[in-house]
Amino acid sequence: MGERALPDVIYEDVRARIVSGAMEPGQPVRQDTLAAELGVSKIPLREALARLERDGLVVSHRNRGFEVRGLSAEEAEEVFDLRLKIEPAAAALASRRASPEDRASAGRALDALDEALQAGGPDVSDRNRDFHLALVRPSGRELTTQLVERLHTLAERYVQAHLEPQGRTARARAEHHDLFDAWSAGRPHSVETLVRSHISGALEDLRRQLR
Amino acid sequence: MGERALPDVIYEDVRARIVSGAMEPGQPVRQDTLAAELGVSKIPLREALARLERDGLVVSHRNRGFEVRGLSAEEAEEVFDLRLKIEPAAAALASRRASPEDRASAGRALDALDEALQAGGPDVSDRNRDFHLALVRPSGRELTTQLVERLHTLAERYVQAHLEPQGRTARARAEHHDLFDAWSAGRPHSVETLVRSHISGALEDLRRQLR
DNA sequence: CTTCGAAAGATCGTATACGATTTCGATCCG
């Protein structure tokens, strides 16, 4: 029936709840309750939770189930530090290898992100992830792409929790377009610099909020 | 009864089979068979497999289950590239922050690794992982430590598949001791350099084997 | 009033069972 596997759907649903803050840090995950709410049994839910634990979004305690992972300034630094080590080079490599379809696809992802930013809906997060991944995936490096996705998700928790969209969207849009232009034109060095400053900028904003 | 959670035990068991090559690249994972062999049901096995998929050790196909992930020269380059971006700095940071107990613990891990290398048993892999993680964990960076562990495991597959222990163990032991000395003395710059060259050396060996 | 302990309730973790899907093999048709 459904095109996508059940644990995939559940995984994305719960992940979105955690990133948005609908499920709060430290909050225990009641498996029967959540499974009932999603209309499934605990089996596929637990598989999704096992993945989320791997992603660093939940933690499990023996015989006490899962809870939403906490946030800390230290971890924020860690996540952005890892992103800075990986994403700039990955995006630069991808810009070298991207095919015309890849560029068109990234362009569409940028458009979708712009629309979402203008609409201000709840799927800005997803469109943002899609765009950033579209800049990395053409590298052909699967593991790196998966890693970038996870780090982006971890970072997004801090952005959602501590940063207001106000004012940031305008700068973000400009940065996205500059970045896309350089990426699409195959200027890897510019891409590397722009990705780095894009990530650093978000980290600076966060540091201000976290004192 | 058992101290460790069932999915954990299964996860480590299956991971060891994949890393050692006992379960070969491309080989489908028969859940009923494997679960019976382990004396458990499919439920905890599938949770373990969900984790292994996240680690990049198996892949799943909708309604067709899991299979052991393939190996490729490209992925080997990718894995070692990621390790080079992350491990040297992580170990250097850890060497700055390590407590006396951390240093003692790392020393014990090194001793255990030496013993395993001398004995030549099948748990060289585990002791090797333990030692390298003992050099990173004191950084206090959980996500980075987890990442290093996964990358080390991915890399180990290539080492097991393509490199002979012969000759390498002597050099490895020397490198481990130099590295531990620098790390234990809190010389982060040396640590960074030594970790980098340790990883690069393994990559060079691999490249020779992979043509 | 506090502390301890036991019983009840809540929650977890997994074995079992079964429907759904895929794979395999034999037969039929072109």
Place this chain on the structure above:
DNA sequence: CGGATCGAAATCGTATACGATCTTTCGAAG
């Protein structure tokens, strides 16, 4: 002989059920 078709067997994925563990409650003892 090659390819399609259909039924049987194998395999997957998950809902249900239940034992195990943890948490809470409540009463008794100090």
